Amino acid sequence: MPLRDIDDVDRLKKINAALVSRVERSMDQQGNAFSLFQTAISLENRVRNRTEELHATLRRLEQSNIELSAAKENAELANLSKTRFLAAASHDVLQPLNAAHLSVSALAEVQTSEEGRKLVRQVERSLETMEDLLRTLLDISKLDAGVVQPEIGDVSLETLFSSLRSDFHPEAEKKGLSLKFRPVNLVVRSDRTLLRRILQNILSNALRYTRSGGVLVGTRHRGDTIRIDVADTGCGIAEDQREAVFEEFHRGTSTLADGGLAGGLGLGLAIVRRMAAALGHPVTFSSRVGRGTIFHIDVPIGMA
Ligand SMILES: Nc1ncnc2c1ncn2[C@@H]1O[C@H](COP(=O)(O)OP(=O)(O)O)[C@@H](O)[C@H]1O
Numbered sequence: 001m002p003l004r005d006i007d008d009v010d011r012l013k014k015i016n017a018a019l020v021s022r023v024e025r026s027m028d029q030q031g032n033a034f035s036l037f038q039t040a041i042s043l044e045n046r047v048r049n050r051t052e053e054l055h056a057t058l059r060r061l062e063q064s065n066i067e068l069s070a071a072k073e074n075a076e077l078a079n080l081s082k083t084r085f086l087a088a089a090s091h092d093v094l095q096p097l098n099a100a101h102l103s104v105s106a107l108a109e110v111q112t113s114e115e116g117r118k119l120v121r122q123v124e125r126s127l128e129t130m131e132d133l134l135r136t137l138l139d140i141s142k143l144d145a146g147v148v149q150p151e152i153g154d155v156s157l158e159t160l161f162s163s164l165r166s167d168f169h170p171e172a173e174k175k176g177l178s179l180k181f182r183p184v185n186l187v188v189r190s191d192r193t194l195l196r197r198i199l200q201n202i203l204s205n206a207l208r209y210t211r212s213g214g215v216l217v218g219t220r221h222r223g224d225t226i227r228i229d230v231a232d233t234g235c236g237i238a239e240d241q242r243e244a245v246f247e248e249f250h251r252g253t254s255t256l257a258d259g260g261l262a263g264g265l266g267l268g269l270a271i272v273r274r275m276a277a278a279l280g281h282p283v284t285f286s287s288r289v290g291r292g293t294i295f296h297i298d299v300p301i302g303m304a
């Protein structure tokens, strides 16, 4: 083989190798391009899927918004009928109960036997308990329905105390407890009915949780406010119950253990707290277990 041919073959081999590597490179590049293309397509698919998912979520949100506003409308309607029911119940349910009170009082007067009088007293007590429970339930439902709107005006404490005295005197007498109201000649700024309900709840507790001694209601001037104190010589409230006693359905363990003191729904002080908040009258108490409790209600002073 002539020398030139060998050179030629070498050159051809080199050229060939260069071509092959070029072809390979170009195939690689094409592959890269292809995989980029594939990535782009899969990205696009993912974006499309995500967008569809987001649209679906949006549609679900819109749907649940529609359902929520329908539910809200229903709740408002239900609340309105609850309010109407409460207004009717307060009047229509308590009225026959009052009529029953009157009939039973009349019945008491015509009893000639001790047995008859005893039975009539029992009916009276049951009616009182029923009225008390009913008023409590009506109060809490009215507070829940948001229909309690305080009407602030001048309230004579003398008049208020004297009506509370007639409310609670029979109960105190039955338990052999003293019930005293310090004489007052004061006028406060409050809602007559709500302030009365607050004091009724506090007084009924004071009498319920006291076995001996009694209850004293008094007032003190503190700047522009009058502090009404309801002091009892009862079982007291333990320090760790300080907050809990104001919670709904909370009943003190000591009072529960003592069967003689049981009987409430555990709503009295919850009602006191909510009514006092509506009026802006702070309610606090100080107490010593086994010695007694004093509840304080701070009420703005009115025109004397
Ligand atoms: N004057 C008081 N003396 C002692 N304990 C009281 C007094 N007032 C309230 N309590 C305690 O607070 C709890 C909650 O009172 P309340 O909300 O009126 O419910 P109820 O009287 O129906 O149990 C009572 O169960 C009782 O343990």
Ligand SMILES: [Mg+2]
Binding pocket: 201, 204, 205, 264, 266, 267, 268, 269
């Ligand atoms: Mg009570």
